[in-house]
Amino acid sequence: MFAIKLWNFLKGYAIIKVEGLGIEKFLNLIITNNIYVWEVIRISNTAILAKISLRGFKEIQPYVKITKCRVNILAKKGLPFLILNLKKRKMLVLSALVCLILIYIFSTFIWTIEIRGIENNNLIAKQLKELGLKPGISKYNLDIHKIESQFLLNNNNISWIGINIKGTKALVKIVEKTKTKNPVEEDLPCNIIAKKDGLIQKITVLYGVAVKKPGDTVKAGDLIISGIIEKPNLETRFVKAKGEVIARTWYESYADIPLEKKEFVRTGNYLVVYNISIGNNNISISSKKNNFKHYDKISKVITNKYLPFVIYKDFYYETKQQIIKLTENEAENSALQLAMENINNFMSKEAEIINKKENVIILDGKIARANIILEVLENIGIEEKINYNEEVNIDQRNNN
């Protein structure tokens, strides 16, 4: 059905009004002669409306005479008439065409450049501009591969750059090189020393000479694995000491939680105020004023970032001071939790807890004080660069 309607639209059709007494006879005559009519609606006892193709309309004239009907054209529809109308309005067609062409031409340029993955956007944008990627440049004159490789050559601290063109927007993704974490550069001789006090449980030496043995106590800064290898009848060698020093260390932490505390609680009343800010000027739109004694303020930006002005929606929540009383049990638990969190901030993540002592006391019926002592096994070895000259000097001094 749709195909037929589309065909009729392309070929053009007319809405006709047929008046007369032998309308059924007229319709029969039409259909036996293969003239297609559709949407036949009777509007009165002696009249119908119908749609008929242009070619059909020319052919019905003899049958109109035979059946003594009268036929009027009420409207002409379809593509041929549309074109006919447009021919009378040449400027309209022309300007529509020009508009389309302009849209096409402007869509071949790059208008915005978005840089992601780096904080210093301006510097990157400047460099890209020098390489030829800037707003207003044609997409087809752009050699992306060349720009990418040239950019990488110019910037040593960037490991990857990807330029994607999406419509009129160039999306530049940049990955910075991550700095290596090793504090001591490869191949430079170093010792392993203790970074904190502890009782050595186990030493695994990969390179170097162990100075301490399991069971020894060490203080922070003590030498554990030496990178200086001295053997009788052989020249002293300097190596990069490597190894793992598992030691037993202790952590202690205190935390106090008062049983009564004052807190601000939202009462449920709130106020919404809109603010427009253009440049540095703020204008409040709402007439309501903030009369709350204590309040929380939450500001939201509700406008698009491309607009020249910003509208803030400020929520003022009224708050009330409230005294919250904790039971002793609750206070003890939260004090313990706080103490444990304190320790976790210091402790390395690989540390293995082997012993835990918890102690909570209530002071004066007001404060719960938690005390945690943790005994853990962890790697306390840390690399320290050997100062060549110093060592050599010491050696020389010893020889003297």
Place this chain on the structure above:
Amino acid sequence: MKSESIKEGILNIVDFPKDVLLNLPRITLIGRIQVSIENHKGIIEYVPERIRINTSIGIIRIKGKKMIINSIMTEVIVINGEIEVVEILV
């Protein structure tokens, strides 16, 4: 008439669509909103409440409300509207 009965006998065996070979009208009702009649022989009467169509087996009378002839061709008439009655008047 003998040839007709032979035709019918063959058709019963091969299960061929009967309306094609026997020149019978095919009336298709879609709910209450549309009726299409294939193999008709022209319309006799058309008013929005009543349509009569001539076919080889007699007159088909359709009663309803606000009926319009959606399309009318040599082979098929499609009628839209609120259809209430479809009768065959022999």
